[in-house]
Amino acid sequence: MKILYVFLIFFTKSAADDGVLDINVPHLLVKAQNFGNITLQSGLARDLYLEPGPGGKVIFDGEDILEIIKMAKALPPVWLPHAHNGFFGTFEGGQRIHVKLEARDPENGPLEYKLVGGDLPTGITLDETDGYINGVVPDIERFYTFTIRAINNQTKYADSVFKMEVISHDNCKSGPCQQHGTCIDNSNNTYSCVCPEPYSGQRCEIDCRSHDFGVRYKNKIPDAQMSAYLSQSTKLASNGRYAGSSYWCGTNDNSWLQVDLGEAKTVYKTLYQYQSSTYYINGYTLSVSLDGVNFNVVNDTSGIHVIILLLRKS
Template sequence: MNFPSITVAAQDKGNLTAESGLNGDIHINPGNGTGTVYFEGIDLLELVKIVYSLPPIWINHSHVGFVGTFEGGREVDIPLQVKEPSGGSIKFSLVAGDLPPGIHLESDRGRIFGIAPDVDAQYSFTIRATGSRGMFEDAVFKMETIELQHCQYEPCHNGALCNETNVGKGYECVCADFYGGKDCRTDCRQSEVGISLPSKIPDAQMSAYLSHEMSNATEARLNSEEKGWCGENSNSWLQIDLGNRSKIAGVTVYGYSGQYLTESFQLSFSTDGQNFQYIKNGTSPIVFPGRSGRLYSKLEEVTTARFIRFHPYSYNAKYVPCMKVELFGCIL
């Protein structure tokens, strides 16, 4: 049986009274579906739910109170365990105190994470857990950090110098010439910069001067199917922008064939893209060998630069100098 919708309304300035008998009740039932009961635009059922809802509950075995002592430079990852009685989502926020430098609060997933500062200090802060209905509960946390003498554990390798700091992991390594990376484990002579990969050296960071006909600088990538980048003559050059200052320790050139190749070349470098100087052996620019096929040349001394230019020096005079290239080094 279907029942019609019924609207009961009084005249202007009239009253509408619902009154039960002795010990009787008045029921307002929106049905078993998703109906609501409105009073002047307010959902009375939702209001009742809010009145009777409970705030989030911090679980007893959660990291509430003193969360621990952390050595400087060590990773911190503390989950916040809270139960929401209504089953909804929970948001976390910092409402008092300060987190240690380098430590962060993930508001959606409920996590305190980061790298502990390398100082002797104590921190106290309050985090609020807010439920889906706006109810909240606060919890106080305390954390201690201690300064650690990292260099006594010899974290730096390959003859590097270790310096204590109060930022990051608490130390820094000053690498010997041909090594790089956080702990100087990387041999820059064997680490490709990645010219072949646009994800590492985008097209916009490859340029050239006096290119032959329609030759493009990006054709100098080792995995290019073209002859490589071809210059017009020995006044031409190919430039690679590494994006950051880098240690350059080696270079590979590839000649496409016995005709389209660069028999020898020179390298110049710059840190600002404006002022270039040749890589020298004493006072004379070094002439690196090239050939048909792939050839690797190690630099006798590491060169620190952001921009590297390849200058064709000799080539088959019946043709034009062509090359594909790769650099070996470490990004600083």
């Protein structure tokens, strides 16, 4: 028994349609049999229209034909004229920069930026979303060349070559060294001062003659760095600290008090303090050593690098 299915599609036509066939159904599927073709052909010199609804798409083999057409018609980004000359600017070492790249999309869409050639200076970065070049310029005199690509939503892009000149910052320009010290301009955006005696410090601002080594303070010269030979009674070497509450006293001319300064230092003067009219020093020799074994007697008042300071009572 054969069953006949009949599908009816209602076609409407009005006088105002002027011969237009209007098919009005929720969904319309036109499908040919196997190996069959579907042909849509307009009249002579007439057009063929595919008109999706608002927000709709024209899909062919899974692809949105309208989007493809839009991409094909899209224009690449445009770098503004002043950026086309390929020159980014001249900057001084240590300078902080925050520079906007000047490119725009013809459709006023957002742009993404990529570094596609060359290298940015150390410490300089590219903000790929906002199009800013940020960072602190290195203090190295050099000429940089790099290429940045501006890309729009349709993957259209435009490249621009930039040149960035870095000049070294003169850290000695302001004359930071005091006391007629010699300024040396370093390559890492710093300077150093060669100070004349008796000055020291980053800017030669310290008069070494007015700064003691801290023998009076245990946190600077611990007790373990003080020693003595032939001490009187139960006196310890640490009792011989300047301006201390006690004192050290030797027994004869072979007695000595020794202070290990812990590192090489320049000595400009020495001070001593007597305990009372009964215990005082009326003369002594000063000796220095770099190894704690071989000592040299200081015969004048010129500075000398020392590690161990030896006081000998005479």
